[in-house]
Amino acid sequence: MQQRNLWTVLSLSLLVMAAAVACGGGGDSGGGAAPAATAPAAPAPAAFDPATAGNLTGMVMLDGELPAAEELMMSSDPVCVMNASNTMSSTFVGSNGHLGNVFVYVKEGLEGRSFPAASGTVVLDQQGCRYTPHVLGMRVGQTLEITNSDPTLHNIHATPTANDEFNMGQPIQGMRFEQSFDTAEVMVPFKCDVHGWMNAYIGVLDHPYFATTAEDGMFDINTLPPGDYVIEAWHEQLGTQTQNVTVTTGQTAEVSFTFSAP
Numbered sequence: 244m245q246q247r248n249l250w251t252v253l254s255l256s257l258l259v260m261a262a263a264v265a266c267g268g269g270g271d272s273g274g275g276a277a278p279a280a281t282a283p284a285a286p287a288p289a290a291f292d293p294a295t296a297g298n299l300t301g302m303v304m305l306d307g308e309l310p311a312a313e314e315l316m317m318s319s320d321p322v323c324v325m326n327a328s329n330t331m332s333s334t335f336v337g338s339n340g341h342l343g344n345v346f347v348y349v350k351e352g353l354e355g356r357s358f359p360a361a362s363g364t365v366v367l368d369q370q371g372c373r374y375t376p377h378v379l380g381m382r383v384g385q386t387l388e389i390t391n392s393d394p395t396l397h398n399i400h401a402t403p404t405a406n407d408e409f410n411m412g413q414p415i416q417g418m419r420f421e422q423s424f425d426t427a428e429v430m431v432p433f434k435c436d437v438h439g440w441m442n443a444y445i446g447v448l449d450h451p452y453f454a455t456t457a458e459d460g461m462f463d464i465n466t467l468p469p470g471d472y473v474i475e476a477w478h479e480q481l482g483t484q485t486q487n488v489t490v491t492t493g494q495t496a497e498v499s500f501t502f503s504a505p
C-alpha cells in the first residue's frame with residue numbers, strides 16, 4: 244500500500260510539472276490575463292488566401308429626377324474662366340436613373356484583418372479650377388500627391404475630423420506636394436480657400452475594399468475574403484445607406500442602393 248501511495252504522489256508531481264511547462268510555453272506572465280495579453284499580436288486572421296476570394300458588384304440608383312447640374316460661377320478668377328473646360332457642379336452626375344460619384348466601401352466585416360500596404364500614389368489634381376477626381380478613395384498611409392495644373396493660386400484645405408487638418412497654398416502651375424492620412428476616415432472633405440466652388444472628398448480606409456461609382460452608377464469591389472459584410476454607400480448630399488451582403492468563395496455577390504432624389 245505504501246508503494247502504491249508513493250506512486251500516486253510521484254504521478255501527481257509529474258502531472259503538476261507537465262502542466263507548469265505547458266503554461267510556461269504559452270505566455271508566461273501567469274494568471275488568467277496571459278492569453279488576453281498575447282492575443283493582439285496574433286497575426287493569424289491576416290493570412291488571407293486570395294484563392295478563397297469572392298467578388299462584389301453592384302449599382303447605385305437614384306429614385307426620381309437627377310437634379311440639373313449647377314453652373315459654378317468662376318468669375319472671381321479670370322484665369323479660371325479662361326482655363327475651365329467644365330463649369331458644371333459634380334455633385335449630381337449620372338444617367339438613366341443611375342448615380343455617379345458615390346463612394347462605396349466595406350464598413351464592417353474586416354475587423355482584425357490586415358492587408359499589404361497600398362502601393363502607388365493617389366493623385367488629386369487641380370485642373371480648370373476644380374478638383375479631379377471629385378470623389379476618390381485611398382488607404383491609410385498611402386501617398387496622396389496634390390498637384391496644381393492651373394496657372395493660378397489654389398489653396399488646398401483638407402478638413403478631416405479624425406486626421407490632422409492641413410491648409411497649403413500652391414501659387415505656381417506645376418507645383419505638387421505629398422500628404423498621407425494616419426487614420427481611416429469616410430470622408431475627408433477638401434476645399435479651396437481661394438475658389439469657393441472647389442471641393443472634393445476622399446475616403447480613407449485601412450483596407451483596399453472601396454470604389455467610386457462612375458456615371459453609370461456601377462461599381463466593383465473584388466478579391467474579398469469570404470464573409471459577411473456591411474457595405475456603405477455615401478453621397479455628398481444624399482447621405483449614406485448600408486446593406487448587408489455575404490461574399491462566398493468564387494462567387495460574385497450583388498448589392499444595389501437606391502437614393503431618393505432631393
Ligand SMILES: [Cu+2]
Pocket residue numbers: 372396397398435436437438441
Ligand atoms: Cu482653387
